[in-house]
Amino acid sequence: MSEMINYGIDLGTTNSLISKFNAGKVEVFKNPRGHKEGLPSVVGFRQDKILVGDKAREYSNKDPKNVISRFKRKMGTTETYRIDTINSSKSPEELSSLVLKELKGFIHSGETIDSAVITIPASFDTIQSNATKEAGNLAGFDNVILLQEPIAASLSYANKDNSNELKNSQWIVYDLGGGTFDVALVKIIEGELTIVDHEGDNFFGGTDLDALIVEHIVVPQLESKGTFANLLNEMKSSTGRYEKEWYRFLNAAEDAKIELSSDKSTEIEYVLDDDNGNEVEGIITFTRSDFEKLIKDKVTETTQMLKKILTRQSIQPQDLKFVLMVGGSTFIPFIRQHVEEVMGIPINTDIDPTNAITVGAAFFAGSKKKETVTKKTIDNKSNIKVRAIYERNSQDSEEMFSAKIEGDIAGMTYRIISADGAFDSGSKELKTRIHEDLPLREGEYNLFEFNILNSLGNQVHHAQEQVQIAQGKYSVAGQMLPEDLCLVKDDLILKDTKLDCIFEQNAVLPSRASQTVEAGKTVLKDSEQDVIRVMVVEGSSDNHYLSNKPIGTLEISGANIKRDLLKGTEIDLTFELSESRDLTISAYLNGTGQEFSQVFNPKKREVSPQTLGTEIIMLEEMIHKEQEEAAENKNYNMEENLGKSLKDVQTLMLDAGEIPEDSVTDEKFQLEDKKRKLAQQVHQLTSSKRVDAAKQDYQELKGSVSKLIQENGNDHEKHQVRQVIGREQVFLMSNNPNTIEAATDELGSIQYKILMRMPNYLVHMFELLVESRVSMNDQIQAKNLIENGIHLIESESWDDLRIVIGRLWDLVPEKEREADGYRLFTGIV
Incomplete structure (x- = not known):
């Protein structure tokens, strides 16, 4: 019987926690050393000993250069931390894995865990998400599922005992943690939670408020008391004279900030030598009012993000139930007051903002089955289709499960078993329609396995192998995608690239999409220089691809293909995005009958x-x-x-x-x-320029295609052109250059197919290429191809002539192709 993951982890910038879902309740584990729930996300290195948590934080007062903190925000980058005491460097993922390993020690039962749900900010990009999974794998978790923090916080609140009043309601989650900020609009629809929209900043949190205290209160005070030429830069530089003081004062500022949540004033003590070697000593006193003035602009930026969501979704604050405050930084009185004033509705502080994320993660983990490495033999060739109907959220003690079965079911049986083994339907004959009453445990996520077996007793793969029903609990409809994921294609008209949106922002995960593109050039078999690139970037499809974040590239070169891939050949692309945002892409080349597949591992972010x-x-x-x-x-x-x-x-x-x-x-x-x-x-x-150019290009091409189609087009092609022209009022009025260019591409594709079967055009193309022979890269091959082309024209072998034209074109130097208006970056159009 399959097991549930059950364990949820809040891997935070400043503090991390671990919890477990058990029998409808969540237990937040405490550190056996000190019996506190949270573990400071701090790692120290003392000779051959690794310190994690409070001990590391204490050790930072003595040796701050060998103590690392606040590394979560550098996950997914090429940054590393030099550790002098071990004469080595550690990546943010390695440091995070040490925190995760330490959290395992909180589990008092001694149970060994190999799977966990780990939370991430909703605004984390794909690279950061993958880095979080990597940290989990390094910590020994075989199975890591990522959960967005606003969903976790909402699950924590919604699954409290008094959550009945939330039915079909919506609210805002305001999540300001130690290093990141999220604001999200959350809805409950038919018992399922979903994020409708969000904004966020992966580089703003409580630690930035600490830095403001150091930069604007501490440093000016020190400069007024001693002689410092460039104190702040010397603090922030890894080779700076005062680097140690940066870490010391950050920790002191954090303590002062926490004090100001309950006290009206606070103090920071200092002792250090200035540039002249003179000791500077004293106490800096500042008030809550001083602190509030300092952070006001930053806090205002967060409420501006909140307003953006309301504007985009056309809702008023009064349409919301409340603003749910999450994250340790929301303890700051000014933040609570400011959010309430801006929104004009109550803020909700009914849950502990410091552990809400891990509690929600555990609720989610209780609904997720572990992925096992060894599985029963599965008949993947099955044509069985299952359409199941059942309530995924229930207040009753049992629910009816119904399913309609399609396909060849002769000799097959089925069996439904609950995850705890309490219910077993027994093996029954599989019919086209089946019904079962499933008993539900109160206040829990009830999981059932729906197995179909063939006559040999082997499991038959189908889409409804897992049935989950939440009794008295809210579940997650799906996590949303924070930004568009787009395919980069060549734009032959603008001599640049353009983006086609594959998955739109706020799409619910997991998701799958398909798209058919064409090879923009001929790729010769065995040629390593000829490459087709299937490139995916993260960010709005309205941007230039260079403004977006690269996710990955599937490269197919001539060395990988069985035969030449001719220009214009269709390539079928399939994109699959998992709940944890693992992106898998498959490319089927219609011209060679080959399929290429790859799971993208995004390149780490590097900034100098x-x-x-x-x-x-x-x-x-x-x-x-x-x-x-x-x-x-x-x-x-x-x-x-x-x-x-x-x-x-x-x-x-x-x-x-x-x-x-x-x-x-x-x-x-x-x-x-x-x-x-x-x-x-x-x-x-400047997109208006693109709009004008796109409209002009469309009108010009429409004129030439309309004439061409009447004289040489077949019925199918004429129908295609009529369909495009029939939509033109919509896409021309949209003022969206991508939409207009897409329509132009449709016409261009039809035009190209017609021209490439017209003998006169083929001969004209061949003659133009013959004129360019002198500059071709391989003169011997060019000579042979031209001689062959002449014979093919004489024998009117037009299909073979098309192949020769494609191969001659690929011998033309890249610069000359660009001069003719062709600049192929990806090789797909």
């Missing part, structure tokens, strides 16, 4: 302050160019808006210039995020 500065300068130059063009066209509104973006870019440039190349902070990642958003903003501001 120097490279960041260069990219910001390039962005500034691009804005200047766009401004000049807008002025020439008397588009004064665009010129003004670009001017505002330019000011933001110049401010960003100054901030980037102050970051040491060896900075110990994560400021460079924060600024890189800002640069990416500014680049997207500029791209959107």
Whole structure:
């Protein structure tokens, strides 16, 4: 009988917790040392000993350079932490795995766990999500399922004893933790929780408020008492004279911040030598009011994100039940007060904001079955289809399970067994319709296995092998995708790339999508230089692909294929996205009959302050160019808006210039995020140019295709063209360049197919390529192909001539192809 995962972990920036779901209740485990629920996410190295948690935090007062904290936000980056005492470096994933291993020791039963649900911010991108799974694997978890924190918090609240009033309601989760921020709109529909929309910042949390205290209160005070040439930079640099003080003061600032949640004032003591070697000693006193002034702008940014969600979803604060406050930083009185004032509705603090995430994760884990490595023999060739009907959430003691079975079921049987073994339907004959009354345990997630066996007793694979019914509990309808996932394709008209959205933002996971593309060039068998790239990026489909985050690339070269892949050949792409956002892509090449598949492992994020500065300068130059063009066209509104973006870019440039190349902070990642958003903003501001160009290209192509189709098109092609033209009022009025370009591509594809079967056009193409023979890369091959082409024209062998044209085209140097308007980056159109 299959087991449930049951264990939920909140892997936090500053604190982490572990809990277990058992018999409808959740237990949050306490640290056997000190009997506290939370474990500080801090790792220290003292010679050959590894310290984790409170001991590591205490040791940081003595040796801060060998104690690492706040590493969660660097997960999924190339950053590593140099540990002098072991003469080695550790990645954020390795450090996180040490925290996870320490949490295993909290389990007082001594049970060994190999599976867990680990929470992540809803705004974590795919790279960060994969890094979290990697940390779990390094800690010895064979099976890791990721859960978004706003869902976990909502599960924690909704599954309390007094949760009946939440039926078909909606609320906002305001989650400000130690290092990240999420705000999400959550709905319950028919007993299932789902995130409808969200905003977030992966680089804002309580630790940033600590940094504000150090930068704006502590450092100015120290500079007024001693002689320091560049104190703050010397603190933030890994080779700086005062690097140790940065960590010490951050910890002191965190303690002071916590004190201000209950006290009106606080103190930070300091003792250090200045640049001249003179001891500077004293006490810094500041008030809650001082702190609130310091954090006001940052807190206002969070409520601006909240307002964006309400605007996008066309709802008023009064439509919400409450704002659920989650995360240790929401203990700060000013934050609670500000959110309540902005929203005009009550904030909800009924759950413990420090453990709500792990409690919700355990509820979710109680509904998830462990994945086992060894399975029964499965007949994957089965054509059995099961359509099940049952209530997934119930207040009754039993529920009716019904299913309609399609396919060849002769000799087959079925059996339904509960996960706890209390219910067993026994083996029964499989019919086209079956019904079973399933008994439910009160206040629990009830899981049943629905097994179908063939005449040999082997399990037959089908889509309803697991049946889950929550009795008196809320379950999760599915997690949402924080950003679009897009396919990068070549845009032959604009001589650039364009994005096709595969999965839209807020799509419910898991999900599957299919798309058919065409090879934009001929790929010769055995040629390692000829490559088709199936590239996926994360971010809005309205952006340029360079403004989005790369997820992965499936490369298919000539060395991988059995025969030449001709230009125009259809490629069937299938994308599968798991609940934990593992992306699998399959590409079927119709021309060769081969299929290629790959699970994407996103490249880790790498940011250098120097490279960041260069990219910001390039962005500034691009804005200047766009401004000049807008002025020439008397588009004064665009010129003004670009001017505002330019000011933001110049401010960003100054901030980037102050970051040491060896900075110990994560400021460079924060600024890189800002640069990416500014680049997207500029791209959107100038999108009207693309719209005008796209409309013109469409009208021109429509004219030429309409004439061509009447003279040479078949009935199917004429029908296709009529369908496109019939939709033109919709896509032309949309003012969305991607939508208009997609329609143009449809016409272009029809045009190309017609032209490529017209002898006159083929001969014309061949003659143009013959004229380019001198510049071709392989003269001997070119000579042979041209001689062969002449014979094929004489014998009117047009199919073979098409192949020769494709191979000749691939011998043309890339620069000449670009000069003719072709720049193939991916090789698919």
